[in-house]
Amino acid sequence: MKEKLVLIGNGMAGVRTLEEVLKLAPEKYDITVFGAEPFGNYNRILLSPLLAKEKKLDDIMLNDLQWYSDNGITLHAGKKIVQIHRGKRFVKADDGTVVQYDRMILATGSNPFILPIPGANLPGVITFRDIHDVNAMLEAAQKYRDAVVIGGGLLGLEAAYGLRNHGMDVTVVHLLDSLMERQLDKPASGLLKRALEEKGLKFALQAQTAEIVGDARVTGVKFKDGREIPADIVVMAVGIRPNIELAKSAGLHCQRGIVINDTTQTFDPRIYAVGECVEHRGNTYGLVAPLFDMAKVCANHLAQLGYARYQGSAISTKLKVTGIDLFSAGDFNGDETTEDIVMQDAGRGVYKKLVIKDNKIKGAVMYGDTMDGSWYFQLLREGTDISAMREQLMFGQAHLGDSGHGGASSVSTMSDKTEICGCNGVCKGDIVKAITTKGLFTLDDVRSHTKASSSCGSCTGLVEQILASTLGGDYSTTPKEKPMCKCTDHTHEAVRKAIKDKHLTSIPQAMQYLEWRTPDGCHSCRPALNYYLISTWPGEAADDPQSRFINERAHANIQKDGTYSVVPRMWGGLTNPKELRAIADVADKFNIPTVKVTGGQRIDLLGVKKEDLPAVWFDLNQAGMVSGHAYGKSLRTVKTCVGSEWCRFGTQDSTGLGVQLERITWGSWMPHKFKMAVSGCPRNCAEATIKDFGVVCVDSGYELHVGGNGGVKIRATDLLCKVTSEAEAIEYGCAFVQLYREEAHYLERTAPWIERIGLGYIKERIVDDVKNRKALHERFMESQKYFQKDPWAERAAEGIEKHEFTPLKQVV
Amino acid sequence: MTDWIEIGTLDDIPKLGARVVKTSNGDIAVFRTADDNVFALDDRCPHKGGPLSQGIVHGGRVTCPLHNWQIELNSGGAVAPDIGATGCYAVQVDKGVILLNPVKRRS
Numbered sequence: 044m045k046e047k048l049v050l051i052g053n054g055m056a057g058v059r060t061l062e063e064v065l066k067l068a069p070e071k072y073d074i075t076v077f078g079a080e081p082f083g084n085y086n087r088i089l090l091s092p093l094l095a096k097e098k099k100l101d102d103i104m105l106n107d108l109q110w111y112s113d114n115g116i117t118l119h120a121g122k123k124i125v126q127i128h129r130g131k132r133f134v135k136a137d138d139g140t141v142v143q144y145d146r147m148i149l150a151t152g153s154n155p156f157i158l159p160i161p162g163a164n165l166p167g168v169i170t171f172r173d174i175h176d177v178n179a180m181l182e183a184a185q186k187y188r189d190a191v192v193i194g195g196g197l198l199g200l201e202a203a204y205g206l207r208n209h210g211m212d213v214t215v216v217h218l219l220d221s222l223m224e225r226q227l228d229k230p231a232s233g234l235l236k237r238a239l240e241e242k243g244l245k246f247a248l249q250a251q252t253a254e255i256v257g258d259a260r261v262t263g264v265k266f267k268d269g270r271e272i273p274a275d276i277v278v279m280a281v282g283i284r285p286n287i288e289l290a291k292s293a294g295l296h297c298q299r300g301i302v303i304n305d306t307t308q309t310f311d312p313r314i315y316a317v318g319e320c321v322e323h324r325g326n327t328y329g330l331v332a333p334l335f336d337m338a339k340v341c342a343n344h345l346a347q348l349g350y351a352r353y354q355g356s357a358i359s360t361k362l363k364v365t366g367i368d369l370f371s372a373g374d375f376n377g378d379e380t381t382e383d384i385v386m387q388d389a390g391r392g393v394y395k396k397l398v399i400k401d402n403k404i405k406g407a408v409m410y411g412d413t414m415d416g417s418w419y420f421q422l423l424r425e426g427t428d429i430s431a432m433r434e435q436l437m438f439g440q441a442h443l444g445d446s447g448h449g450g451a452s453s454v455s456t457m458s459d460k461t462e463i464c465g466c467n468g469v470c471k472g473d474i475v476k477a478i479t480t481k482g483l484f485t486l487d488d489v490r491s492h493t494k495a496s497s498s499c500g501s502c503t504g505l506v507e508q509i510l511a512s513t514l515g516g517d518y519s520t521t522p523k524e525k526p527m528c529k530c531t532d533h534t535h536e537a538v539r540k541a542i543k544d545k546h547l548t549s550i551p552q553a554m555q556y557l558e559w560r561t562p563d564g565c566h567s568c569r570p571a572l573n574y575y576l577i578s579t580w581p582g583e584a585a586d587d588p589q590s591r592f593i594n595e596r597a598h599a600n601i602q603k604d605g606t607y608s609v610v611p612r613m614w615g616g617l618t619n620p621k622e623l624r625a626i627a628d629v630a631d632k633f634n635i636p637t638v639k640v641t642g643g644q645r646i647d648l649l650g651v652k653k654e655d656l657p658a659v660w661f662d663l664n665q666a667g668m669v670s671g672h673a674y675g676k677s678l679r680t681v682k683t684c685v686g687s688e689w690c691r692f693g694t695q696d697s698t699g700l701g702v703q704l705e706r707i708t709w710g711s712w713m714p715h716k717f718k719m720a721v722s723g724c725p726r727n728c729a730e731a732t733i734k735d736f737g738v739v740c741v742d743s744g745y746e747l748h749v750g751g752n753g754g755v756k757i758r759a760t761d762l763l764c765k766v767t768s769e770a771e772a773i774e775y776g777c778a779f780v781q782l783y784r785e786e787a788h789y790l791e792r793t794a795p796w797i798e799r800i801g802l803g804y805i806k807e808r809i810v811d812d813v814k815n816r817k818a819l820h821e822r823f824m825e826s827q828k829y830f831q832k833d834p835w836a837e838r839a840a841e842g843i844e845k846h847e848f849t850p851l852k853q854v855v
Numbered sequence: 856m857t858d859w860i861e862i863g864t865l866d867d868i869p870k871l872g873a874r875v876v877k878t879s880n881g882d883i884a885v886f887r888t889a890d891d892n893v894f895a896l897d898d899r900c901p902h903k904g905g906p907l908s909q910g911i912v913h914g915g916r917v918t919c920p921l922h923n924w925q926i927e928l929n930s931g932g933a934v935a936p937d938i939g940a941t942g943c944y945a946v947q948v949d950k951g952v953i954l955l956n957p958v959k960r961r962s
Contacts, residue, residue: 589911854862
């Protein structure tokens with residue numbers, strides 16, 4: 044028989060937990076839900092847009108009643124639990140309903156805090172917590188004129204803005220001298236106040252409410268200093284208190300909230316608690332992202348997987364007021380041990396501040412331009428060392444240009460028709476609509492529903508910003524420890540470590556050891572696993588062709604019509620009449636429609652039929668050419684200029700060095716494609732400073748540059764170091780390649796890899812530690828023994844993988 | 856009422872792989888899963904016509920090599936949230952020999 048799981052509290056945290064449980068163990072529990080409100084589960088974050096009439100009730104439902112019945116869940120909507128009997132393990136509702144439980148989730152949420160002042164219970168005094176409150180406000184806005192909102196925090200300002208939108212005359216009363224003091228520092232708070240005043244809100248700051256005045260109904264608010272202002276409705280938004288009454292009455296240990304441990308269990312191990320009602324390591328949370336973190340952990344234990352731990356959440360905040368971009372995270376005030384980097388442009392209404400300690404971001408406040416909020420938040424959560432990028436940090440992640448978005452940085456002012464994803468033609472309006480109507484919370488959700496940000500990824504920042512501005516700070520940011528894909532909970536690092544430590548040498552072995560959830564993975568994890576295996580155990584782990592993307596299986600580039608393109612290698616961009624004749628002959632012989640010069644100094648033959656590939660390769664092989672790997676996550680080209688051999692400015696033999704580098708590194712598989720270049724002088728005609736590894740020759744030697752990118756997002760390289768001989772340049776280059784091969788995530792280019800781990804670390808491993816550099820170089824050369832084979836020759840002359848290139852059968 | 860056509864043996868298709876049968880009505884992709892089930896679909900993704908035979912096979916699905924749409928091997932239907940379906944053919948395996956019925960079951 045199934046075990047009985049009872050959820051008390053039909054809100055976002057509790058239902059999210061159920062969704063996670065259903066994903067992990069759909070058959071394990073017989074589930075019953077009790078909720079005090081007579082609805083399904085709705086998106087509480089969107090109450091503000093509901094009030095502002097930007098959304099309708101249907102738009103903010105996350106789980107309608109149909110969802111509960113589809114999943115076999117018994118929902119008691121509108122019934123309040125009045126008793127938990129832990130001894131006999133049952134709960135009792137106010138209408139007498141009794142349900143037994145084996146496990147329970149408490150998700151009772153929080154209650155708005157009501158100031159203990161005279162008049163607080165007069166009709167017309169409301170809070171801002173649920174649909175009922177929104178209806179009360181909407182009703183009041185029809186009949187009355189004067190509204191007072193007590194509380195100048197996030198919720199209070201959103202309520203005030205909503206009421207103002209309905210034409211009310213709104214005054215915000217705040218005890219302190221600056222608004223949103225828990226999320227903003229003083230300068231940002233000042234900018235916010237000015238912007239809200241322009242929208243017609245009035246403020247009474249440093250004002251302590253003494254009494255709410257009125258007889259049958261509220262008529263005004265009186266302050267301690269004796270002043271009184273008129274009010275037809277008063278909204279109390281001074282804070283929330285975890286709702287712990289029920290837990291307390293059941294004898295569960297509570298402090299400010301219901302105390303839970305890292306497995307989200309209360310002091311009664313059969314009872315879990317998640318959401319705003321809990322206290323974890325002394326913290327309570329009122330935003331959705333942490334609640335979802337807890338939900339994941341709770342579900343993991345309810346499904347008896349038993350390895351997830353909740354360790355607290357870093358939180359960020361955004362205000363959901365149309366036309367105001369505001370972001371804050373972490374400790375944004377700082378103290379005497381921290382440093383500030385501040386940028387202020389009053390004319391543009393832009394203010395940014397970063398709080399730094401020990402070269403790490405501790406907090407951030409941004410006003411006006413919040414484009415980089417999610418990036419700073421990521422750096423904050425990951426504790427990235429920012430010393431190498433400190434100079435540019437303030438200008439944002441896109442300071443070197445973000446192709447395709449025209450420098451757009453503020454989504455709230457964009458029209459719905461602004462195109463966000465240039466690859467898939469997705470506009471802002473499409474994304475907002477998908478988020479609200481389909482109840483999306485994460486970047487992955489948006490990607491799968493709209494396709495935005497799912498191709499080249501350059502609009503990811505904008506999409507995250509739209510998520511944030513639609514959902515407020517409550518959207519779930521990509522967790523710090525991101526699982527490799529949906530088939531597993533393990534991170535890239537954990538998978539790699541297991542493959543190395545446990546000497547795993549095949550995909551089935553790795554999947555078994557790491558308890559993969561799917562029998563044979565998916566298109567995303569299999570190529571990654573295959574790469575990790577063959578790069579960790581070269582010559583020992585067998586390459587699995589079925590786990591390679593088609594390009595690496597067919598050793599050519601698939602085109603939109605299913606034909607392929609063929610790019611023979613031209614060492615350092617050098618070619619000769621014999622090679623060119625062979626290419627011309629091949630193009631004639633196989634009717635190849637397009638011949639094009641590539642950006643990597645070689646020649647591309649486009650439109651080759653798959654069946655013709657081995658024969659095309661055979662002819663190219665005969666002329667001495669091998670695969671250019673233009674299709675692979677591998678070494679692509681080494682671009683060169685003519686250097687000292689011909690150029691009147693050339694300082695070193697850049698062409699010769701480029702050829703050597705390519706001869707040594709070709710054929711190596713990498714986490715992603717890898718490009719090199721060697722320029723003969725600082726004029727840098729080979730564009731070495733936008734390559735993964737670039738050499739710029741100077742009179743006294745060779746500057747080595749790493750982590751550049753000229754594609755999706757332009758990034759100039761970082762200078763690794765300067766060396767004096769070709770041999771050193773090669774040794775450092777190979778060591779860098781090997782470090783990247785061993786430590787970057789699959790499908791992570793060197794540019795984001797370096798931004799993630801910091802240049803300092805790479806210098807440490809390659810420049811400072813001679814022994815380590817030599818060891819990396821040696822491991823690379825060892826690996827090359829196995830991989831430096833021409834895949835074309837193996838297939839054209841030796842007939843390897845013949846089935847790949849021939850039809851199974853021709854049926855007339 | 857068309858007859859079943861013998862198209863090859865199970866061993867001709869790698870596990871988690873696919874091969875193409877060329878017909879006068881276009882290519883048919885024949886897939887083999889990890890547990891040796893065989894499926895046949897039109898070799899055209901409902902999205903932009905990508906050759907499904909070139910995709911990565913996982914579980915009972917194939918991922919199109921062009922834009923990563925996932926297609927159910929048993930029905931030819933796209934996995935939600937994507938919408939669409941490609942033609943689908945009956946296949947049987949008899950003592951290691953694969954037989955295909957070239958009459959489309961559904962498209």
